[in-house]
Amino acid sequence: MPVKVVIGKDLLEENRKKASDLRKRFADAGVKVINILSAPGAGKTSLLEETVPRVRKLGIRAGVIEGDVATARDAERLSPLGIPVVQITTLGACHLDSAMIWTALSEMDLSGLDLLFIENVGNLVCPSSFDLGEDLRMVVLSTAEGSDKPAKYPAAFLSCQVVVINKTDLIPYTDFNVEQVLAEISGLKASIKTFKVSCRSKEGLDEWSVWLADWVRQG
């Protein structure tokens, strides 16, 4: 079957250079950075709404860069958290790149932050190829998406260090098989750390947040 590579090598190389600059800038500012990938509607923004107050209680000051194809709705949802939030609207582009992050930083004061979340465009394919200078990449997987996603979207899962399985409250009403998914993730890359949470029932959110705060502090 034919293969068409849409994202050219030059573009990726250009992105990589800028990502390297970003990584140095983040390190100089003492800010840890997480790049969050998922399919549309997996719950990235909901997870941030739950996580930011929890890590704040643990002494971690967080900011967010929001990436969306259209609208600033996610940034507006986060505004009650009272933290720095910058929205990038890609106007159709399917992923964030490091140049966009560099520009967004002109609106974000890193000096008051310990942790910067970058919420990528909802897309399990394209964002996988674009380094944003992050320290950690995570995938949020909704139980409503089915158990086959790690095998069907391997690039995203292979490129991440953490998978958060969200919407565990829906498991009784779906065919989602937690054991199968954990086995598939582990089969792809054994070092991936996994969490099971529900932003509705609040299951697992404290455990996830404690781990995250520790990770930020331990550098």
Add this chain to the structure above:
Amino acid sequence: MPVKVVIGKDLLEENRKKASDLRKRFADAGVKVINILSAPGAGKTSLLEETVPRVRKLGIRAGVIEGDVATARDAERLSPLGIPVVQITTLGACHLDSAMIWTALSEMDLSGLDLLFIENVGNLVCPSSFDLGEDLRMVVLSTAEGSDKPAKYPAAFLSCQVVVINKTDLIPYTDFNVEQVLAEISGLKASIKTFKVSCRSKEGLDEWSVWLADWVRQG
């Protein structure tokens, strides 16, 4: 905020030409073609599993071209239906293009078909830009993805004629607001036809299939 256009004009123009050839080829063969877009895990394959036997009873002979980044799992799921299925594995590319469909047709005999479904890669962004020579484009939206998806992924919804809201059985366990979503879809493009179905409870599937069979027949 910065805009980065990854998909160049030349690529789209090349795709458009081949799509035009495809459209002629489909029309000559008397086959109606549907391009199905959705986020990962919205239930495109499940919807085909339910729809194909229903339209068969209504005299419609269907075939499927399956698009996936990796694995042939969806084609394997459809194999019990006993219909022609061709799998395109894009090996990382984020959408199907018309050249891929042209190649896939070398494995698909159109003469025995009334209807060809093309199940695109699970991605609500990139496939929107690529005409596959289809007669009808539809978006499958899972209720578990939340009510804000039409506004957040306008290109997909603006380019389609039909939206199938799937997993209505999950509505009681989510914040999904059917009225809000229908209003947003209608606000984007008033002519979009919508259906509400559940591949689990079977709600709405007969109505959808009857409409579809009529559409195929009425040309």
